[in-house]
Amino acid sequence: METAKIRRGRKFDQVLLGARSVFLRDGFEGASVDDIAREARVSKATLYSYFPDKRLLFMEVARSECRRQAEAALHLIDPGAPAAVVLRAAAEHIVAFMISDFGQRIFRICVAEADRFPALGAEFYQSGPMLAREKLGAYLRLAAARGELAITDFDLAADQFAELCRANIHAKLIFGITPTPTGAEIDRTITGAVETFLARYGTSRA
Amino acid sequence: METAKIRRGRKFDQVLLGARSVFLRDGFEGASVDDIAREARVSKATLYSYFPDKRLLFMEVARSECRRQAEAALHLIDPGAPAAVVLRAAAEHIVAFMISDFGQRIFRICVAEADRFPALGAEFYQSGPMLAREKLGAYLRLAAARGELAITDFDLAADQFAELCRANIHAKLIFGITPTPTGAEIDRTITGAVETFLARYGTSRA
DNA sequence: CGCAATGTAAACGCCCCGGTTCAGAAAGCG
DNA sequence: CGCTTTCTGAACCGGGGCGTTTACATTGCG
Numbered sequence: 001m002e003t004a005k006i007r008r009g010r011k012f013d014q015v016l017l018g019a020r021s022v023f024l025r026d027g028f029e030g031a032s033v034d035d036i037a038r039e040a041r042v043s044k045a046t047l048y049s050y051f052p053d054k055r056l057l058f059m060e061v062a063r064s065e066c067r068r069q070a071e072a073a074l075h076l077i078d079p080g081a082p083a084a085v086v087l088r089a090a091a092e093h094i095v096a097f098m099i100s101d102f103g104q105r106i107f108r109i110c111v112a113e114a115d116r117f118p119a120l121g122a123e124f125y126q127s128g129p130m131l132a133r134e135k136l137g138a139y140l141r142l143a144a145a146r147g148e149l150a151i152t153d154f155d156l157a158a159d160q161f162a163e164l165c166r167a168n169i170h171a172k173l174i175f176g177i178t179p180t181p182t183g184a185e186i187d188r189t190i191t192g193a194v195e196t197f198l199a200r201y202g203t204s205r206a
Numbered sequence: 207m208e209t210a211k212i213r214r215g216r217k218f219d220q221v222l223l224g225a226r227s228v229f230l231r232d233g234f235e236g237a238s239v240d241d242i243a244r245e246a247r248v249s250k251a252t253l254y255s256y257f258p259d260k261r262l263l264f265m266e267v268a269r270s271e272c273r274r275q276a277e278a279a280l281h282l283i284d285p286g287a288p289a290a291v292v293l294r295a296a297a298e299h300i301v302a303f304m305i306s307d308f309g310q311r312i313f314r315i316c317v318a319e320a321d322r323f324p325a326l327g328a329e330f331y332q333s334g335p336m337l338a339r340e341k342l343g344a345y346l347r348l349a350a351a352r353g354e355l356a357i358t359d360f361d362l363a364a365d366q367f368a369e370l371c372r373a374n375i376h377a378k379l380i381f382g383i384t385p386t387p388t389g390a391e392i393d394r395t396i397t398g399a400v401e402t403f404l405a406r407y408g409t410s411r412a
Numbered sequence: 413c414g415c416a417a418t419g420t421a422a423a424c425g426c427c428c429c430g431g432t433t434c435a436g437a438a439a440g441c442g
Numbered sequence: 443c444g445c446t447t448t449c450t451g452a453a454c455c456g457g458g459g460c461g462t463t464t465a466c467a468t469t470g471c472g
Contacts, residue, residue: 216439216440238428238429238430239429239430239431240428240429240430250430250431250432251432251433251434254430254431254432259430259431260429260430260431
């Protein structure tokens with residue numbers, strides 16, 4: 001089921017690259033195929049010789065972006081480190097992605113098109129929030145076994161932490177209230193998330 | 207600055223109603239003016255005699271929806287009640303809006319169009335998340351003065367609570383992973399949010 | 413070199429959409 | 443009733459977008 005119905009050719013990657021940048025800039029409806037072809041320095045005929053239509057091209061871009069993102073977030077947790085350290089590192093990673101231009105754009109597009117492209121929403125969720133929850137959940141289980149944390153519902157705990165990392169930042173950003181938050185604001189959010197999480201789930205021997 | 211440049215007429219409300227339903231169903235780009243006119247049982251000429259263009263019609267719909275929402279959420283907090291009670295009530299309200307069909311649609315549209323319509327993002331944020339934060343923050347200050355809570359950063363605390371209410375629900379919903387969550391899932395999230403919040407900010411005399 | 417595969421440029425057909433126009437119907441009001 | 447305001451329906455315009463085609467250039471490989 002990988003890339004059925006998609007012919008490859010010399011300039012395949014060019015097309016994907018160009019499509020990536022235009023879709024991210026303009027969204028699915030907003031992007032025009034002519035724009036993509038121009039951006040990719042490729043003729044429209046070539047583009048259509050690879051992809052049968054705009055939707056499939058879009059899905060292919062989204063898929064590859066989700067994979068990229070998933071792989072990047074894979075080597076981040078040191079299972080032996082204390083919770084306060086791991087949580088802070090995780091929070092920094094989450095926030096960094098969240099406030100990045102790319103993170104915002106992909107989020108916007110996925111939210112907007114999730115109903116027209118059910119597969120897109122699923123792919124993004126699995127390679128983003130869900131993956132994060134699993135990785136963090138695995139660590140939480142270790143730390144709990146160690147007696148460092150006291151958790152019964154690991155899935156909920158991991159999700160709560162991820163949500164706490166968005167406090168005071170994400171909504172303002174996504175609705176265009178403020179530009180990129182300052183380092184101080186970020187630190188305030190991250191510190192607050194870690195403290196609140198540990199207040200709930202930490203044991204004395206942190 | 208209310209409704210400048212907008213003529214009224216006999217069927218003004220019809221148009222607004224029809225526009226509301228079509229925009230909510232199809233988004234801004236997806237909605238066609240012909241569709242709206244048909245839905246509103248009004249000729250396109252009439253529609254254009256009220257609103258100079260599609261954008262202004264859209265903004266007017268969004269504005270009125272935001273106002274509606276803001277007013278609905280106004281009479282909810284009993285300042286004298288204990289934190290556990292007030293928090294649970296607030297959480298229930300937040301979750302109810304979040305999982306409602308209307309809440310999801312308006313969220314999707316605002317996220318998608320916030321960069322093309324800066325005013326829309328602002329309006330939604332102010333009459334939604336920001337209003338909630340202010341109302342909840344006001345209560346938190348009271349409860350803290352009473353000694354029931356121990357908070358230094360009230361804005362952050364209020365935001366954290368709102369975010370906690372989304373754990374395990376919002377992402378799955380917005381990306382189309384699950385349909386409406388069950389009552390049990392909702393309760394799990396709400397209970398978890400209240401408990402975590404109180405673990406961090408509650409004093410012994412809760 | 414010669415030949416097949418691959419890519420190009422531009423035009424074309426088709427459809428949909430936002431917005432305008434106009435002759436005429438309907439509604440409201442004295 | 444008669445007059446004005448409001449509404450109608452359908453045609454129309456200009457523009458843009460998706461996807462196709464065609465006649466031609468380039469690449470690459472045996």
